[in-house]
Amino acid sequence: MEWAERIETMTAGYRDSCILIAALKVGIFEALGEDKRTSKELAAALDLDTHAVDVVMCALAAVEILRKEDDRFTIDPGARPYLLPGGPETMVSIIGHNRSMLRSWVQLEDVMRTGTPATRQERSTDEMEDFIRGMENVSRRSSEEVASKIDFSDARRLLDLGGGPGTAAITFARANPELKCVVFDLEGPVGIAAEQIKKAAFTDRVTTRAGDFLTDDIGRDFDVVYISNIIHMLSPTKTLALLEKASGALVAGGRVLVKDFFLADSRIEPPWTAQFSVNMLVNTEGGKSYTFTEMKDLMARAGFGGLKTVGIARNSMVIVGRRES
Numbered sequence: 001m002e003w004a005e006r007i008e009t010m011t012a013g014y015r016d017s018c019i020l021i022a023a024l025k026v027g028i029f030e031a032l033g034e035d036k037r038t039s040k041e042l043a044a045a046l047d048l049d050t051h052a053v054d055v056v057m058c059a060l061a062a063v064e065i066l067r068k069e070d071d072r073f074t075i076d077p078g079a080r081p082y083l084l085p086g087g088p089e090t091m092v093s094i095i096g097h098n099r100s101m102l103r104s105w106v107q108l109e110d111v112m113r114t115g116t117p118a119t120r121q122e123r124s125t126d127e128m129e130d131f132i133r134g135m136e137n138v139s140r141r142s143s144e145e146v147a148s149k150i151d152f153s154d155a156r157r158l159l160d161l162g163g164g165p166g167t168a169a170i171t172f173a174r175a176n177p178e179l180k181c182v183v184f185d186l187e188g189p190v191g192i193a194a195e196q197i198k199k200a201a202f203t204d205r206v207t208t209r210a211g212d213f214l215t216d217d218i219g220r221d222f223d224v225v226y227i228s229n230i231i232h233m234l235s236p237t238k239t240l241a242l243l244e245k246a247s248g249a250l251v252a253g254g255r256v257l258v259k260d261f262f263l264a265d266s267r268i269e270p271p272w273t274a275q276f277s278v279n280m281l282v283n284t285e286g287g288k289s290y291t292f293t294e295m296k297d298l299m300a301r302a303g304f305g306g307l308k309t310v311g312i313a314r315n316s317m318v319i320v321g322r323r324e325s
C-alpha cells in the first residue's frame with residue numbers, strides 16, 4: 001500500500017471500530033440473527049432511526065460483515081458465530097468491552113501531555129460484565145493451547161490468579177482429571193467465574209476465592225500459579241511484588257506460568273503488542289507490554305529459575321519458571 005493510502009487508512013481507523021461496536025450495542029446483529037431483513041424493519045423492531053440504521057448497515061455491507069440483496073441484509077455466515085451471543089465462538093462481550101476502551105483512547109493526547117492514564121468513571125456492572133465475559137471470548141483458545149502444550153500431570157493444585165471468568169481453570173481441570181483449581185479474582189468477577197464453573201459442571205474441582213491479589217492473602221501450597229493477562233496491567237514494582245507473592249503461594253519446586261503479550265527487546269515487535277502497550281498506557285497506572293528480557297529479569301528477581309518460553313496463538317507467550325527454594 002502507498003504511504004498516502006496507509007496514512008489515510010490509519011487516520012480513519014476509528015470508523016471501522018465505531019460502526020461495528022455501535023451496530024452490536026444497539027442490537028443490529030442479534031436482531032438479524034440468521035434472517036434477512038430491511039433496515040426499516042430493523043429500525044422499527046429496535047426503536048432506532050431508520051435513516052441512521054440504513055446508512056450504518058450499508059457501511060457494514062460495504063466491508064462484507066453484512067450481505068445486501070436488494071433492500072434486505074443478512075449477516076455474512078462466516079462472521080455470524082462471532083457477532084451473535086451464546087455460541088462457543090462469540091466475541092460479543094469483547095466487542096462491548098472495546099466500547100469502554102474507545103472512551104479512554106480518545107484521551108491519548110492528554111495522557112501524553114500529563115503522563116497519567118485517561119480519566120474513567122467507575123466501571124458500571126454492564127461494563128464489568130463485558131470486560132470479564134470478554135476475557136472468556138479471548139482466552140478460550142489460548143487456554144486450550146496452554147493445556148495442550150504444558151504438562152500439568154504432576155500438579156494437584158493450581159491457582160489461577162486474576163482468573164476472571166475461570167476459563168483457564170476450567171480448561172486445565174477438564175484436561176487434567178487429577179487437578180483442582182482455584183480462581184482468585186475481585187468480588188464481581190468471581191461471581192461470573194462461579195456461574196461459568198457451574199455451567200461447565202466443574203464445581204467439585206474448580207472453586208473461587210474473592211480478594212485483591214495485591215493486598216490480600218492468595219493462599220498457599222499450590223503446585224502451579226497461572227498469571228494470565230495480568231502483569232500488563234501492573235507497573236514493574238507491582239509485577240515484582242505479585243511474582244514474589246506467587247512464589248510464596250507455591251510449594252518448593254512449584255511452577256509459575258506468566259502468560260502475556262511480550263515484546264522483543266527493540267519494543268517494536270510484534271506490532272500488535274507495541275500497540276497493546278498504548279492500551280495499557282491509557283488505561284492503567286504503570287501497565288505496559290513487557291519485553292521478554294524485562295519479564296525474565298523480574299521472574300529471576302522473584303526467585304524463579306529454569307525459565308523457559310512457550311509460544312501460543314495470537315501474539316501470546318507463556319514464560320514458565322520454577323520456585324527455586
Ligand SMILES: C[S@@+](CC[C@H](N)C(=O)[O-])C[C@H]1O[C@@H](n2cnc3c(N)ncnc32)[C@H](O)[C@@H]1O
Nearest residue numbers: 135139162163164185186189211212213228229
Ligand atoms: C485482563 S483480565 C485477565 C483474566 C484472565 N486471567 C484471562 O487471561 O482471561 C484481568 C483480571 O484481573 C482481575 N484483577 C484486576 N485487578 C485485580 C486485583 N487487584 N485483585 C484480583 N484480581 C484483579 C480482573 O478482575 C480481571 O479478571
